[in-house]
Amino acid sequence: MNKFYLLILAGLVIRLTVAFLPGFRIDINVWAAWAYRAYELGLTNFYSDTVWTNYTPGYIYILYILGAINKLFGLSPELFYFLLKLPAILSEVALATLVFKIVKEKSSFFISTLAACLILLNPSFIFNSSIWGQIDGLLTSLMILSIYCLPKNRFILSSI
8 A cells, every 4th residue: 555655645746846837827827817806806706797707616616715825825926826736736636546446446456556547647637737727637536436426325425
């Protein structure tokens, strides 16, 4: 099991290291603007006819928290951009852990570690979350968790 934890740590360190690269400024600037807007106006006033927003409320709650942290600590723009990438980074690590757990139930430690490795060390995953700051790993983690919980009759967790 220690090897798996080292793999998780390696995947996390790689992601955190490259997260300081600038990424795709248009998307990161949108995350930042939405985080500011959600925190400054509150969640009930976030959406309007005059401001472009194409995300449902779920991720806006996370951006609200990140906007609050930014306001509380007065982060530099570079550090705030790094903070905006953290949910994506952490969700990919969670996804790899979840995939490891699911595969481990049906297969060997080696195969389950390999499955997690395909997520943790995959350059496209790393680029997507750590450089671009995209949250595909978060959505994927939630979908996999939902599907995983269904046959176990954990309907409330699956619904959430």
